[in-house]
Amino acid sequence: MKLSVDEEKCCGAGQCVLIAPDVFDQREEDGIVVLLDPDPPAELHEAVRESAEVCPAAAIRLGEDV
Amino acid sequence: MVGASAAGLGTAEALRRKGYAGRLTVLGAEHRLPYDRPPLSKQVLSGAWEPERAGLRSRDALDALDAEFVLGDAAVSLDPAARTVRTAAGRTLGAEAVVLATGLRPRRLPGQGDLDGVHVLRTLDDAVALRGALGQARRVVVVGNGVLGAEVAATAAASGAHTSLVGLQPAPLAEQLGERVGGLVARLHARNGVRQYHGTGVEELVHEQARATGVRLPSGEVLPADVVVVAVGCTPATEWLVTSGLRLDDGVVCDARCRAADGVYAAGDAARWYHEGLGAHVRLENRTNATMQAGAVAANLLGGDVAYAPVPYFWTDQFDVKIQVFGTPRPGAEVALVEGDEEGGRFVAVYGGGRPHAVLGWNMAKQARQHSRALSTTGAAAA
Numbered sequence: 001m002k003l004s005v006d007e008e009k010c011c012g013a014g015q016c017v018l019i020a021p022d023v024f025d026q027r028e029e030d031g032i033v034v035l036l037d038p039d040p041p042a043e044l045h046e047a048v049r050e051s052a053e054v055c056p057a058a059a060i061r062l063g064e065d066v
Numbered sequence: 067m068v069g070a071s072a073a074g075l076g077t078a079e080a081l082r083r084k085g086y087a088g089r090l091t092v093l094g095a096e097h098r099l100p101y102d103r104p105p106l107s108k109q110v111l112s113g114a115w116e117p118e119r120a121g122l123r124s125r126d127a128l129d130a131l132d133a134e135f136v137l138g139d140a141a142v143s144l145d146p147a148a149r150t151v152r153t154a155a156g157r158t159l160g161a162e163a164v165v166l167a168t169g170l171r172p173r174r175l176p177g178q179g180d181l182d183g184v185h186v187l188r189t190l191d192d193a194v195a196l197r198g199a200l201g202q203a204r205r206v207v208v209v210g211n212g213v214l215g216a217e218v219a220a221t222a223a224a225s226g227a228h229t230s231l232v233g234l235q236p237a238p239l240a241e242q243l244g245e246r247v248g249g250l251v252a253r254l255h256a257r258n259g260v261r262q263y264h265g266t267g268v269e270e271l272v273h274e275q276a277r278a279t280g281v282r283l284p285s286g287e288v289l290p291a292d293v294v295v296v297a298v299g300c301t302p303a304t305e306w307l308v309t310s311g312l313r314l315d316d317g318v319v320c321d322a323r324c325r326a327a328d329g330v331y332a333a334g335d336a337a338r339w340y341h342e343g344l345g346a347h348v349r350l351e352n353r354t355n356a357t358m359q360a361g362a363v364a365a366n367l368l369g370g371d372v373a374y375a376p377v378p379y380f381w382t383d384q385f386d387v388k389i390q391v392f393g394t395p396r397p398g399a400e401v402a403l404v405e406g407d408e409e410g411g412r413f414v415a416v417y418g419g420g421r422p423h424a425v426l427g428w429n430m431a432k433q434a435r436q437h438s439r440a441l442s443t444t445g446a447a448a449a
Binding site: 009011012013014015017018026027028030031032046049050053054056057058061062 | 072076079080083102104105122123124127353354357358361379381383388390427429430431432433434435
């Protein structure tokens, strides 16, 4: 899936963690996104797509095949 | 989708994600492809980002969406029964369903007219114009001490301009955050050199010929300015719907499913819908709501039965402080710090005592989100 995140754009809302906790987390110190799994399994693709769409900072980019 | 910003784009994306394969048309009054507004008062205004970086999606992602974007053409009327939208350029667009997502228009001050040196900030073009003006400005006055005004003042002060912040609230963001945290925001701005005039409106804009030279306060004091930024709130951009027969009352009035009429829905800043958890019609002017509400609208358009009842959420960046707010702090609510402390510059505050209705993070985004789990939308409704 080749997922990537833009730490500079991330606003720390944490919506992605709520939707896909196996793929995203937040840093303790500033809430910025931590990508746990840049190539999540197919069953998580729907959740990852939703995370990218609802991210209020457009900080999640999807690669091919999604 | 009438409106090509976060809510319009979000509806289109959610429809595709949920399997809709039919035609999609996104109509936008601005010439630009969808872009994000929160960075306009921060990264774009400071010059840290080139304007293009505020774009919400890559060209490839928009191509993959397979939607027709009709840009630079504003909607001028809607026939809800026929579900047709007429535009300023003379187009008539018809659809099985229409989503109203036209957002907000900034309020202006009396006498503002076309005075040079007076700015509002809503669009990317506004941000670029203001950024250019700030680059030349020595003295900046920001009128309005809500979220946007305080962010603009922070950005202006950080860029080196002598900055004043004037507004009706007793402290910046006091209405949004309560007086205690509003007081902390005031101290933060003071530490960073922002002169503040709280609890006061503006008597008038002072000008020489067509150029603003400052603002006069009701006290008679004049604050000289090379640039005046007016951030005194917005009104829903719904004037084009006046002839539609839809109910308009500080926004497009919708039911709990965000439906304004058969086949007509609203999402984002302009939508006032019935929030079942809160037991009231609400309208939220924030970025997160635009996308979340778009998702609910998409689900309902595809035959779902989703009552949209979110815990409201917004964030704001003020200098080096990132503030996250879940729920809506009420005036006079009891505030308890449950993690961190004010002195350390990081804390989580819970509003409402034993029955919390809001959680705020001050440089503690993750922890605030975790504490926000204690808020249900019905808990948020408890008076």
